[in-house]
Amino acid sequence: MKEGEELFIRRAERIASFGHAFVVMLFDEEGQAASYERKLAIAERSYTLLVEAGIDPSAIIFDPNVLAIGTGIKEHDSYAKATIDATRELKKRYPLSYVSGGISNLSYAFRGNDPLRGALHEVFLDLARFDLAILNPSSMHQSSLDEKTRKIIREALLSSNSSPLLNLALAEQSKEKAEPGAADLKGEELLAKTIIEGEILGLEEILDSLIHLEPLFIIDSILMEAMKTVGARFAEGKMFLSQIVRSARAMKNAVDILRPRLEAQLTEKKRASGTRKAILATVKGDVHDIGKNIVGLVLSCNDFDVIDLGVMVDEQTILRAVKEHGPDLVGLSGLITPSLKEMEKVISLFEASGLHLPVFVGGATTSEVHTALKLAPLSSGAVIQTGDASEMALTAVEILGPEGQERLDAIRLQYEAIRMNHAKEEPSKKQIADLLGKQEQKRTGLKAKKTGVFVKDDFDLSELAKRISWRMYVQGWGVPFGTDEAKRIIAEAKELLAEEEIASSFTRGMKVVYSMMNVHSDRYAIATDTHVFHFLRDEGSGLSLPDMVAKQDAVGFFVASSALDLETILDDDPVRTLTLKLLADRLAEVLAQEAQSLIADLWEETPRSIIRPAIGYPSWSDHSEKKTLFEMLKVKERIGVSLSSNYAMDPPSSVCGAVIGGEGVRYFTISDVSQAQLERYARRKGVSDRELASFLKDMGY
Ligand code: B12
Numbered sequence: 001m002k003e004g005e006e007l008f009i010r011r012a013e014r015i016a017s018f019g020h021a022f023v024v025m026l027f028d029e030e031g032q033a034a035s036y037e038r039k040l041a042i043a044e045r046s047y048t049l050l051v052e053a054g055i056d057p058s059a060i061i062f063d064p065n066v067l068a069i070g071t072g073i074k075e076h077d078s079y080a081k082a083t084i085d086a087t088r089e090l091k092k093r094y095p096l097s098y099v100s101g102g103i104s105n106l107s108y109a110f111r112g113n114d115p116l117r118g119a120l121h122e123v124f125l126d127l128a129r130f131d132l133a134i135l136n137p138s139s140m141h142q143s144s145l146d147e148k149t150r151k152i153i154r155e156a157l158l159s160s161n162s163s164p165l166l167n168l169a170l171a172e173q174s175k176e177k178a179e180p181g182a183a184d185l186k187g188e189e190l191l192a193k194t195i196i197e198g199e200i201l202g203l204e205e206i207l208d209s210l211i212h213l214e215p216l217f218i219i220d221s222i223l224m225e226a227m228k229t230v231g232a233r234f235a236e237g238k239m240f241l242s243q244i245v246r247s248a249r250a251m252k253n254a255v256d257i258l259r260p261r262l263e264a265q266l267t268e269k270k271r272a273s274g275t276r277k278a279i280l281a282t283v284k285g286d287v288h289d290i291g292k293n294i295v296g297l298v299l300s301c302n303d304f305d306v307i308d309l310g311v312m313v314d315e316q317t318i319l320r321a322v323k324e325h326g327p328d329l330v331g332l333s334g335l336i337t338p339s340l341k342e343m344e345k346v347i348s349l350f351e352a353s354g355l356h357l358p359v360f361v362g363g364a365t366t367s368e369v370h371t372a373l374k375l376a377p378l379s380s381g382a383v384i385q386t387g388d389a390s391e392m393a394l395t396a397v398e399i400l401g402p403e404g405q406e407r408l409d410a411i412r413l414q415y416e417a418i419r420m421n422h423a424k425e426e427p428s429k430k431q432i433a434d435l436l437g438k439q440e441q442k443r444t445g446l447k448a449k450k451t452g453v454f455v456k457d458d459f460d461l462s463e464l465a466k467r468i469s470w471r472m473y474v475q476g477w478g479v480p481f482g483t484d485e486a487k488r489i490i491a492e493a494k495e496l497l498a499e500e501e502i503a504s505s506f507t508r509g510m511k512v513v514y515s516m517m518n519v520h521s522d523r524y525a526i527a528t529d530t531h532v533f534h535f536l537r538d539e540g541s542g543l544s545l546p547d548m549v550a551k552q553d554a555v556g557f558f559v560a561s562s563a564l565d566l567e568t569i570l571d572d573d574p575v576r577t578l579t580l581k582l583l584a585d586r587l588a589e590v591l592a593q594e595a596q597s598l599i600a601d602l603w604e605e606t607p608r609s610i611i612r613p614a615i616g617y618p619s620w621s622d623h624s625e626k627k628t629l630f631e632m633l634k635v636k637e638r639i640g641v642s643l644s645s646n647y648a649m650d651p652p653s654s655v656c657g658a659v660i661g662g663e664g665v666r667y668f669t670i671s672d673v674s675q676a677q678l679e680r681y682a683r684r685k686g687v688s689d690r691e692l693a694s695f696l697k698d699m700g701y
Pocket of ligand 1: 287295363364392585586617618
């Protein structure tokens with residue numbers, strides 16, 4: 001019930017019309033139910049609504065949200081008990097309905113320790129007695145779990161105390177391998193351990209102690225082997241991304257220390273050893289490189305020689321690099337939708353040039369469906385989309401290995417199935433004429449105290465830093481919040497931010513241009529005196545942003561950037577660079593909030609509800625609208641942020657959008673858009689059919 005009762009019932013009726021059962025997740029407008037009380041309250045509300053709408057209670061399957069325990073956050077420890085108690089009570093109160101849930105979440109904090117995870121799942125299911133569950137059956141140990149362990153786990157779950165579980169996890173680890181202390185290790189082992197742990201202090205001494213060994217032997221047999229271990233542990237979920245990056249830095253430092261001793265021999269040997277090669281690039285018009293850089297690091301841990309062409313790379317440059325280096329694969333990265341079109345160009349050019357090497361695509365805007373439908377058919381070679389860096393590295397190793405052809409055939413079949421399913425989907429037959437009737441336009445507009453365009457560039461870094469979302473920061477590193485590793489990287493980031501050179505670079509580089517303008521909305525567009533912004537409407541909910549603006553209203557617009565000076569302080573240390581870039585992203589978000597407050601102060605009265613839709617986000621998905629915004633606010637001239645040919649903002653840590661206030665404003669997603677609406681939209685915008693096809697079709701409509 002995340003989006004309220006009305007939509008909940010509408011969806012329920014739709015599902016009922018197909019004759020299906022319902023999985024009712026216990027969510028409401030305030031989010032996911034974690035406590036016993038909230039779970040039951042939301043279940044009661046949902047059940048009553050559904051039964052009153054004529055739905056058969058036996059078609060209702062509650063999902064009480066199985067959440068992770070043992071994360072290091074005290075309140076999470078009661079999550080298992082809350083779900084167990086709530087499930088028992090739900091089954092008592094609604095005997096005709098069912099309870100189900102995804103179980104693996106419960107043990108997420110114990111990733112890498114499969115025996116403990118399986119045991120936890122088994123005991124949890126014994127206690128909760130779900131009717132249905134989503135889990136890997138092979139992870140269950142029914143008979144092999146001894147009674148003592150079972151008892152410890154049962155008590156830990158029911159007493160909301162995860163310490164006994166952590167002790168079990170530690171015992172399991174020490175069973176796996178009793179690690180010798182540093183003093184007991186030989187120099188070679190110590191070097192491998194140092195690389196795996198990502199230490200850089202003391203590397204020089206350890207390498208000095210190995211002076212009797214050939215530097216090439218050290219690189220190929222100790223360092224590379226250590227990096228392979230790191231790659232494998234990451235793939236198994238036993239190491240976090242942040243730890244991988246530290247290992248990669250240690251590896252690089254070690255090679256730098258050895259380099260003077262054997263420069264020539266190194267290059268020769270490298271050439272002869274036939275290491276696999278990958279070329280990576282962020283496509284033309286896109287400036288985002290954090291994800292691509294991580295992919296590069298993980299590939300290099302898997303024995304790939306990585307040639308990184310950087311960001312905003314056009315198809316001809318990529319082709320030239322492929323001809324020059326002869327890589328085993330190419331990886332293309334893209335953050336925003338227009339990058340998909342650039343990927344098409346690269347793949348088509350490869351095809352026209354007779355190149356059939358595997359092309360990997362990745363980054364937030366790519367998807368399996370888009371790849372299957374639009375990219376893979378352009379190539380007679382393989383085009384493969386993978387989610388994150390570890391999945392990419394695993395797949396790359398597999399397709400280049402002895403069973404590569406089998407893996408490629410499997411991917412091809414999978415994409416073929418996606419295409420067939422998609423072909424079966426009926427095109428939307430909806431009429432668009434009646435859509436305006438579904439929602440009303442906001443009646444009363446807000447009044448501006450002051451209109452105009454303003455710049456603020458004297459922000460206090462120490463104040464803004466207090467508002468950084470550290471949860472999002474550690475997510476960028478792929479580390480769960482609350483873990484020791486999360487605490488470690490947060491502490492490191494805070495230390496960096498306190499360094500004078502870095503603090504003053506951020507202080508110089510944080511700028512916001514914002515405006516307050518009187519506008520007019522005709523429910524299709526929002527117009528200022530000089531510029532017009534166009535919008536799509538979701539044909540399911542009938543929602544569109546211009547309805548949240550009155551005929552005469554006052555609306556704010558902004559562009560905020562946190563990293564206009566960042567390039568000057570980056571160096572080739574991957575840990576420091578990634579830390580600074582991820583910090584810059586977080587500060588960009590804080591600046592966007594700051595822009596919202598500055599704008600809110602320009603209204604005569606601050607409205608109760610305010611939203612800050614960004615161009616490119618789900619309620620305003622057409623990235624090309626940024627062009628109007630950049631012209632209107634003269635962004636380049638005023639604060640130095642530029643817009644690429646494909647509407648990416650440079651520097652990357654930049655955010656832009658509008659600030660709209662008043663009754664009924666809210667966030668929503670546009671997902672249902674008919675061809676008829678797209679055509680009308682293109683006519684209003686004054687773009688040609690060709691342009692329409694290129695920038696709208698990739699939005700997934
Ligand atoms: C953090 C974030 C930001 C940050 C930083 C962005 C940046 N540095 O460029 C800030 C706040 C600045 C930002 C701004 C914007 N963002 Co933003 N942002 C995100 C968010 C929440 C996470 C992205 C991220 O950094 N993840 C962490 C990194 C490490 O992951 P990654 O880059 O995805 O890389 C991993 C994988 O994708 C993969 N991978 C990456 N590259 C490659 C390449 C290959 C070959 C392979 C195999 C794999 C691979 O491996 C990587 C590591 O595992 C996403 C939502 C999401 N869940 O992804 C939205 C999201 C990417 N943003 C979005 C948008 C629209 C924007 C803005 C346009 C909004 C605006 N108007 O201001 C701007 C654009 C910025 C610009 N410079 O032009 C949209 C894009 C939608 C679309 N389809 O176009 C998203 C998807 C949000 C959404 N749901 O709508 N954003």
